[in-house]
Amino acid sequence: MSMVRRIVALVFALAALVPVSVGAQRLLVPMDETQQNHLKAYGLTFHTLQLGQKAEWLLNYRGGSFLLPDIPDLRKRAAIDGITIEPLDDGGVAAVRGEMSGQNMDAVPLEKAPKIAVYSPPNAPPWDDAVTLALKYAGIQYTRVYDDEVERDGLQGYDWVHLHHEDFTGQLNKFAVTYGLTTWFQKLRADNEETAHRYGFADIPALKKDVAEKIRRFVERGGFLFAMCGATETLELAIAGHDVDIANEYADGSPVDPDADAKMDWSRAMAFRDAHLVASPLVGSMSDIDGHQVNAPGQRQPLGQFTLFGFAAKFDPVASMLVQDHVQTIPDFYGVTTSFTRKTLKPGVTVLADEAGAPWVKYIHGDYGKGSWTFLGGHDPEDPQHVVGSAPTDLALHPNSPGYRLILNNVLFPAAKKKPLKT
Amino acid sequence: MTGVARIASVVIALGALATAAPARGQGTSAALIRGMDLEQRGQNREAAAAFREALHSSDLIPALLGMERAYAAAGLSDSAFVVADSLAKAHPAETMIQIVRVRSALYAHRPEAAAAAFVEWVRAAPGQVAPYREYAQLLLEAGRLASADSVIAAAQRVPGAARTLAAERARIEGSRGDWAGAARDWRAAVENGEHLLPAASFALGEAGAASRDAIRSALLSAPVSPRARALLAELELAWGSPGEAWSALASLFPDSATAQAWSAFAERAEAAEAWIPAREAWRAVLGVECEGEMLLRAANASLLGGDPRTALTLLDGSRCQPRGENMRQVAGALRVRAYAALGKPNEATAALAGLTLDDDQRRILTRDVAWAWVRSGDVGKAKALMGDALADDTTGVRGWLALYEGDLATARRALRESGTPSTDAVRALAILARTRAERSPALGAGFLALARGDTNTAVAKLEGAATDLGDAAPALLATAAELRADHGDVEGAITLWQRIVEKWERSAEAPNADLALARALLARGDAAGAKARAEHLILTYPSSALVPQARRVLDLIASGE
Numbered sequence: 001m002s003m004v005r006r007i008v009a010l011v012f013a014l015a016a017l018v019p020v021s022v023g024a025q026r027l028l029v030p031m032d033e034t035q036q037n038h039l040k041a042y043g044l045t046f047h048t049l050q051l052g053q054k055a056e057w058l059l060n061y062r063g064g065s066f067l068l069p070d071i072p073d074l075r076k077r078a079a080i081d082g083i084t085i086e087p088l089d090d091g092g093v094a095a096v097r098g099e100m101s102g103q104n105m106d107a108v109p110l111e112k113a114p115k116i117a118v119y120s121p122p123n124a125p126p127w128d129d130a131v132t133l134a135l136k137y138a139g140i141q142y143t144r145v146y147d148d149e150v151e152r153d154g155l156q157g158y159d160w161v162h163l164h165h166e167d168f169t170g171q172l173n174k175f176a177v178t179y180g181l182t183t184w185f186q187k188l189r190a191d192n193e194e195t196a197h198r199y200g201f202a203d204i205p206a207l208k209k210d211v212a213e214k215i216r217r218f219v220e221r222g223g224f225l226f227a228m229c230g231a232t233e234t235l236e237l238a239i240a241g242h243d244v245d246i247a248n249e250y251a252d253g254s255p256v257d258p259d260a261d262a263k264m265d266w267s268r269a270m271a272f273r274d275a276h277l278v279a280s281p282l283v284g285s286m287s288d289i290d291g292h293q294v295n296a297p298g299q300r301q302p303l304g305q306f307t308l309f310g311f312a313a314k315f316d317p318v319a320s321m322l323v324q325d326h327v328q329t330i331p332d333f334y335g336v337t338t339s340f341t342r343k344t345l346k347p348g349v350t351v352l353a354d355e356a357g358a359p360w361v362k363y364i365h366g367d368y369g370k371g372s373w374t375f376l377g378g379h380d381p382e383d384p385q386h387v388v389g390s391a392p393t394d395l396a397l398h399p400n401s402p403g404y405r406l407i408l409n410n411v412l413f414p415a416a417k418k419k420p421l422k423t
Numbered sequence: 424m425t426g427v428a429r430i431a432s433v434v435i436a437l438g439a440l441a442t443a444a445p446a447r448g449q450g451t452s453a454a455l456i457r458g459m460d461l462e463q464r465g466q467n468r469e470a471a472a473a474f475r476e477a478l479h480s481s482d483l484i485p486a487l488l489g490m491e492r493a494y495a496a497a498g499l500s501d502s503a504f505v506v507a508d509s510l511a512k513a514h515p516a517e518t519m520i521q522i523v524r525v526r527s528a529l530y531a532h533r534p535e536a537a538a539a540a541f542v543e544w545v546r547a548a549p550g551q552v553a554p555y556r557e558y559a560q561l562l563l564e565a566g567r568l569a570s571a572d573s574v575i576a577a578a579q580r581v582p583g584a585a586r587t588l589a590a591e592r593a594r595i596e597g598s599r600g601d602w603a604g605a606a607r608d609w610r611a612a613v614e615n616g617e618h619l620l621p622a623a624s625f626a627l628g629e630a631g632a633a634s635r636d637a638i639r640s641a642l643l644s645a646p647v648s649p650r651a652r653a654l655l656a657e658l659e660l661a662w663g664s665p666g667e668a669w670s671a672l673a674s675l676f677p678d679s680a681t682a683q684a685w686s687a688f689a690e691r692a693e694a695a696e697a698w699i700p701a702r703e704a705w706r707a708v709l710g711v712e713c714e715g716e717m718l719l720r721a722a723n724a725s726l727l728g729g730d731p732r733t734a735l736t737l738l739d740g741s742r743c744q745p746r747g748e749n750m751r752q753v754a755g756a757l758r759v760r761a762y763a764a765l766g767k768p769n770e771a772t773a774a775l776a777g778l779t780l781d782d783d784q785r786r787i788l789t790r791d792v793a794w795a796w797v798r799s800g801d802v803g804k805a806k807a808l809m810g811d812a813l814a815d816d817t818t819g820v821r822g823w824l825a826l827y828e829g830d831l832a833t834a835r836r837a838l839r840e841s842g843t844p845s846t847d848a849v850r851a852l853a854i855l856a857r858t859r860a861e862r863s864p865a866l867g868a869g870f871l872a873l874a875r876g877d878t879n880t881a882v883a884k885l886e887g888a889a890t891d892l893g894d895a896a897p898a899l900l901a902t903a904a905e906l907r908a909d910h911g912d913v914e915g916a917i918t919l920w921q922r923i924v925e926k927w928e929r930s931a932e933a934p935n936a937d938l939a940l941a942r943a944l945l946a947r948g949d950a951a952g953a954k955a956r957a958e959h960l961i962l963t964y965p966s967s968a969l970v971p972q973a974r975r976v977l978d979l980i981a982s983g984e
């Protein structure tokens with residue numbers, strides 16, 4: 001366990017000993033199978049923090065339940081959103097704490113609604129990104145940022161940044177071969193080129209590498225990063241390949257450096273090491289980081305299911321928060337990057353979920369500098385075969401989605417209280 | 424399909440062929456017969472041994488298949504592979520042996536052995552597509568898409584493979600979500616073999632709404648292909664777009680083959696109760712085959728589709744008039760019903776007079792004519808026409824006529840006693856159940872105006888009746904609001920729904936009115952107003968069945984913010 005995680009674990013273990021406000025009536029938001037709308041329950045908890053109230057996340061207690069103050073506004077919102085709540089008097093709260101004390105469970109105080117930024121093109125529809133879909137559905141406020149904001153402000157002022165299927169190698173997901181003639185792709189390329197030139201970069205790969213570098217610094221200085229789909233892999237390639245030409249000729253006018261693999265500096269990367277680039281512009285995949293190779297003809301691997309690992313709530317609260325769910329085994333789903341091969345993981349990376357027996361893992365986490373990152377492979381947990389142009393997922397039809405819960409775990413995780421150690 | 428099931432299907436296919444072959448025992452080896460008997464009794468291991476013995480007879484292929492089947496049922500596909508492997512070396516040109524060899528290796532979970540068997544088969548059958556097709560199909564069944572894809576890619580060097588393997592390629596593309604590619608390949612596949620139409624329709628039918636335009640464009644693209652159009656028509660029917668289904672077929676060159684396709688489509692459209700597309704298809708058939716029966720089916724579909732005017736035009740204007748007395752009687756009956764639906768009682772009466780009918784047929788058509796009188800506004804003539812039959816009526820006519828005259832007591836009883844009530848009858852009964860009044864001419868006039876298609880008068884009368892029948896007021900206003908909204912007067916409907924919610928908050932209609940208000944306000948861009956109504960519904964009527972729909976409205980508002 002790293003030093004940062006050990007400190008956080010101790011802080012949370014101590015904080016759990018201090019009741020948030022003795023004698024108050026509480027609302028228990030159960031997160032097990034009795035919950036009617038798991039996703040909106042996260043929004044209710046977030047709303048509690050926005051009201052300046054405190055909440056607790058009861059790790060491993062009934063699927064990772066929340067304990068909220070019993071105030072009329074929250075009861076009203078729970079009723080409107082169809083969220084199951086159980087009012088508890090002091091005796092009830094004591095009984096819950098008593099049950100938790102002897103088990104692998106712990107209460108984490110949540111005190112501050114994190115400021116959330118979602119890195120996404122200004123004109124992207126919300127349904128093209130599972131995180132914005134989840135945030136919208138749960139009613140959690142966020143700010144959309146893109147290259148302009150990152151270049152100008154460097155993500156200052158945000159606690160949490162999300163990336164989805166952006167290609168930080170600047171090759172626009174190698175979509176040029178398949179979608180090069182479509183209007184949307186041509187506009188995407190023109191917009192990106194315009195931004196690159198505005199900030200003095202010669203081409204899109206140069207712009208995206210710089211954006212990746214600013215995101216890396218955001219994490220290094222203490223930010224929380226959550227990335228899904230292709231952003232996980234390409235961010236790391238852009239960071240490790242900061243001084244290497246890893247983009248194809250159609251993107252930057254020069255071919256990929258034939259020695260690119262050898263020149264990559266993986267010491268700068270967060271999660272991966274020793275990956276091999278897929279240099280061909282005709283093959284949709286970027287490297288051997290992805291285990292499923294969804295866009296590489298003849299190499300695509302079938303979808304299975306992944307299992308969430310259990311962690312010690314009292315000693316490893318961060319990992320525990322990230323895997324809170326009411327089911328442990330979840331059907332897999334494709335994305336530009338679907339999974340992460342075990343051989344390319346750096347030592348010390350925490351695997352949060354994997355597919356038993358497969359050479360890949362699905363969900364990983366780690367510390368970097370003063371911050372931390374979490375990567376989840378795949379595009380949309382409720383659209384396993386997602387392709388460009390797929391209809392938007394209607395989350396009203398999936399209010400209990402265990403896959404989407406993983407995303408929302410990451411949203412609330414930065415709200416966890418940190419305070420100086422007593423020792 | 425499981426391995427055993429797959430083998431069983433092969434057996435069934437062979438069984439079908441066997442009907443033309445000599446009876447069992449005539450030229451069939453004793454070992455083969457014994458194997459089949461043992462298999463029948465579930466003694467699979469013993470059966471497999473007998474089938475193996477029969478491999479040395481002239482029944483090599485049936486014995487091999489029997490052995491594969493029996494070993495699979497006994498969970499010993501590996502043993503089948505060993506035998507098939509050695510047989511394939513002795514008979515490399517025998518396709519069925521090669522298939523069993525690859526298949527049994529796959530069922531025995533020996534993918535490397537299957538791949539090696541496939542490679543040997545390709546070598547033994549140079550230039551043939553069969554090894555690629557069979558192996559790819561087996562891999563697809565096993566869900567090994569990437570491997571199947573590789574096999575199909577490798578087949579491209581064989582002349583004719585692209586066309587022959589179109590269906591397999593399409594299945595892979597479909598499973599990857601590449602629906603445009605899948606549609607292009609299914610098109611090629613059905614052009615090669617019409618028997619693939621159901622498989623293509625089933626596979627492409629799974630595409631989501633956002634992918635359907637790509638499929639449409641692939642199947643509609645030039646040159647026009649009747650089979651591709653037939654496939655698209657099937658898909659549109661499955662997707663619930665019968666009008667689009669007919670459009671796919673309508674522009675085909677009219678000849679006898681096309682007429683056959685149009686007839687088949689019209690039958691399916693009728694089964695789906697897509698009456699207007701069915702009528703259009705029958706009309707198109709009439710342009711090629713001038714048959715009276717087609718004319719009658721077109722007119723009937725038009726009537727059932729709510730277009731009596733076109734039904735009459737067809738019956739009176741077509742050159743393809745029905746021949747024979749029976750068909751002429753049917754045409755006459757359709758004419759009566761068309762006039763009745765148009766509210767032309769005199770014409771309907773005249774048409775009915777010329778028909779020779781039995782009592783039941785006449786009673787049904789007389790009731791239609793009575794409805795024609797109702798639609799023309801003359802309830803008295805309708806009652807007179809029904810005469811004594813009215814007293815015994817169980818179809819609801821008696822109840823409706825009483826309601827039109829404001830006799831609520833009789834209407835309540837008669838409508839309740841009628842068989843399966845129509846939607847209109849349910850609506851009337853819902854209102855009648857809310858009042859204890861025995862008479863209300865205003866309510867009767869409202870329903871009569873509705874029957875005549877005069878919505879403005881109906882709304883005015885129902886709103887007026889709400890003043891007289893205070894106990895049924897929210898139900899009457901809710902009906903009036905619904906009618907106003909259906910006819911484009913949304914503002915008028917909103918006013919009525921607001922009255923219901925404010926004045927009769929505890930009534931059964933209030934949650935409905937709240938939801939209708941929320942939807943109407945959202946439709947005109949008042950998201951805040953819509954949100955307030957939906958939240959009011961959820962908080963005021965938490966146990967209402969409409970709460971999920973109110974939440975849906977809130978989700979729509981949130982997703983648009």
